[in-house]
Amino acid sequence: MMAGGGLKKYLPPVFAAGFLALYLGPAMAAPGDEENGEAIYAKRCLQCHGEDGDGLGPAAERLNPPPRDFTFGLYKFKSTPFDEDLPNDGDLLRMVRDGMPGTAMPGWSGLLNEQDMWDVIAYIKTFAELEGEPETQVDYGAQVATSAESIAAGKTLFHADDRCSECHGAEGKGDAIKKLKNDNGDRTWPRNLTKPWTFRASNDPKDVFNRITAGIPTTQMPSFADPKSKKKLSIEERWHVANYVTSLAKTEKVVRPANTVIQAARLEGEIPSSPEDPAWDAAPPSTFFMVPQIVGETRFFTAANDTLSVRALYNGDKIGLHLEWDDRTKSIPGDPKALSIADEDLTEDAVAVQFPVTLPAGMEKPYFLMGDAAKPVNLWRWSGGTTEEAESVAMIDAMGIAEQQMRDAGGLTAKSSYKAGTWRVVMTRPLITGAADQDLQFEEGRFIPIAFFAWDGSNGEAGSHHAMTTWYWLLLKPSASARPIIAAIAVTLLLGAILIWWGRSARTRAP
Ligand code: HEC
Numbered sequence: 001m002m003a004g005g006g007l008k009k010y011l012p013p014v015f016a017a018g019f020l021a022l023y024l025g026p027a028m029a030a031p032g033d034e035e036n037g038e039a040i041y042a043k044r045c046l047q048c049h050g051e052d053g054d055g056l057g058p059a060a061e062r063l064n065p066p067p068r069d070f071t072f073g074l075y076k077f078k079s080t081p082f083d084e085d086l087p088n089d090g091d092l093l094r095m096v097r098d099g100m101p102g103t104a105m106p107g108w109s110g111l112l113n114e115q116d117m118w119d120v121i122a123y124i125k126t127f128a129e130l131e132g133e134p135e136t137q138v139d140y141g142a143q144v145a146t147s148a149e150s151i152a153a154g155k156t157l158f159h160a161d162d163r164c165s166e167c168h169g170a171e172g173k174g175d176a177i178k179k180l181k182n183d184n185g186d187r188t189w190p191r192n193l194t195k196p197w198t199f200r201a202s203n204d205p206k207d208v209f210n211r212i213t214a215g216i217p218t219t220q221m222p223s224f225a226d227p228k229s230k231k232k233l234s235i236e237e238r239w240h241v242a243n244y245v246t247s248l249a250k251t252e253k254v255v256r257p258a259n260t261v262i263q264a265a266r267l268e269g270e271i272p273s274s275p276e277d278p279a280w281d282a283a284p285p286s287t288f289f290m291v292p293q294i295v296g297e298t299r300f301f302t303a304a305n306d307t308l309s310v311r312a313l314y315n316g317d318k319i320g321l322h323l324e325w326d327d328r329t330k331s332i333p334g335d336p337k338a339l340s341i342a343d344e345d346l347t348e349d350a351v352a353v354q355f356p357v358t359l360p361a362g363m364e365k366p367y368f369l370m371g372d373a374a375k376p377v378n379l380w381r382w383s384g385g386t387t388e389e390a391e392s393v394a395m396i397d398a399m400g401i402a403e404q405q406m407r408d409a410g411g412l413t414a415k416s417s418y419k420a421g422t423w424r425v426v427m428t429r430p431l432i433t434g435a436a437d438q439d440l441q442f443e444e445g446r447f448i449p450i451a452f453f454a455w456d457g458s459n460g461e462a463g464s465h466h467a468m469t470t471w472y473w474l475l476l477k478p479s480a481s482a483r484p485i486i487a488a489i490a491v492t493l494l495l496g497a498i499l500i501w502w503g504r505s506a507r508t509r510a511p
């Protein structure tokens with residue numbers, strides 16, 4: 001009764017504060033009950049952020065990036081100026097409510113109501129004895145609407161003096177070759193700006209403007225509003241750069257969860273052997289999420305690669321697969337430059353395509369992680385090579401993660417290119433090898449299970465430590481050119497029949 005009444009008294013100002021914080025982001029301290037916040041914290045946040053708010057909860061060890069240490073009172077995604085440590089409560093509410101994509105920090109809107117969120121925010125602020133409201137707010141000036149001119153101006157500023165490209169790379173894929181650590185000594189990676197679904201906040205120009213203005217505290221991402229910065233940008237310039245960053249988002253090669261079938265297009269000529277050949281554009285790309293391999297021993301939680309795009313072409317004899325994925329580092333064991341930015345033992349970058357050995361009759365597929373004794377799989381595995389050895393491709397027969405046999409690649413070929421943070425690999429194989437007991441024999445018009453694996457050598461990925469997809473389907477679409485001919489013949493026959501009928505009935509109608 002009492003608690004209910006107390007809560008009711010609070011509701012109107014809380015809603016008002018929440019509303020304003022969400023839509024205006026003002027420096028408004030929301031009323032939060034620390035005691036209730038402590039209880040919620042113990043139940044929902046402690047396992048990651050730790051009992052003392054130091055980011056050392058029991059689950060923290062496996063997380064990359066690690067959970068925030070609240071005892072410093074420093075937050076990454078704030079809309080207050082670079083020289084103001086205190087975030088707005090609205091900034092914290094947003095991260096707690098929506099979560100932080102690309103990290104383990106979940107969004108809590110489904111489990112906590114808004115009052116609970118204000119309460120837990122009041123509690124986490126006590127770890128650093130944060131009080132009161134920030135004195136200054138970010139000056140947005142007049143937002144510059146996006147346009148071709150603004151994007152072009154932003155692109156120039158992004159590259160001038162290597163301002164952003166120094167860390168985010170020539171095409172914004174976060175592949176600039178530098179080893180970055182946050183204030184805590186943990187390895188951090190500049191964001192791949194072409195993948196907005198990995199942004200902790202968003203790639204809306206206003207959010208990007210905020211990041212450029214305030215920087216990302218505790219990381220190496222600096223403020224470009226700091227008058228002491230040699231690379232300082234005016235308000236207008238920051239809007240141009242923000243518009244440019246927003247324009248970098250991939251639109252074609254994005255994951256469309258409804259798309260589970262890779263359509264292989266039939267080609268009359270040769271399968272293009274170069275990954276950069278524009279002929280690959282004839283096949284539509286399908287993009288899939290990859291997840292860390294956490295089901296088989298030994299498990300691995302912190303895989304670096306997160307998506308892979310594939311295109312497929314085939315002709316009378318061969319199938320060709322074009323694989324493309326962003327990898328910030330070209331990992332060449334033996335190369336001093338590659339070694340200097342690697343995290344752990346440097347291994348080769350690699351990718352593999354998995355097929356069942358025999359096409360299943362129905363929708364039954366082999367176990368997704370390298371098959372089993374009853375349903376073996378083939379892995380076509382490409383490795384990037386070292387300073388001593390060239391790139392290579394191998395055929396692996398697998399009956400589970402512990403049962404792998406490498407054999408002669410037969411007619412399997414692979415060729416790669418690495419450019420501005422993106423690997424592209426083309427693999428080809430004859431459709432029919434004649435050895436149906438060990439190789440998949442491709443057939444037109446059948447749904448063929450297919451799955452993918454990728455290893456980032458600079459992240460110490462090798463063996464069972466990798467990223468992977470679940471099974472998808474590959475479909476060799478029967479020649480499109482045959483269909484219009486059949487349709488044309490059918491129409492001709494139909495027209496003929498109608499004419500004959502018309503002629504006959506005209507004759508009977510005639511007086
Ligand atoms: C499964 C682990 C996990 C749980 C549970 C969790 N967090 Fe987090 N949290 C993280 C990680 C990881 C980060 C750091 C992300 C980063 O640095 O980009 C984070 C960051 C934060 C931040 C920092 C935002 C910023 O801008 O710097 C806040 C605030 C936060 N968490 C609050 C909470 C609250 C409140 C709860 C409980 C209701 C909670 N977290 C539960 C993992 C977790």
Ligand code: HEC
Nearest residue numbers: 163164167188189190191199200201202208216219220221
């Ligand atoms: C010295 C290296 C460095 C420079 C220079 C740099 N950044 Fe970053 N940037 C980073 C790092 C590191 C992160 C990731 C921080 C984190 O979340 O841990 C990042 C993250 C970002 C994000 C992600 C925001 C989000 O919501 O997740 C954006 C956008 C961004 N940077 C834009 C820029 C722009 C634009 C410039 C140039 C004006 C720039 N950066 C210059 C290192 C840098």
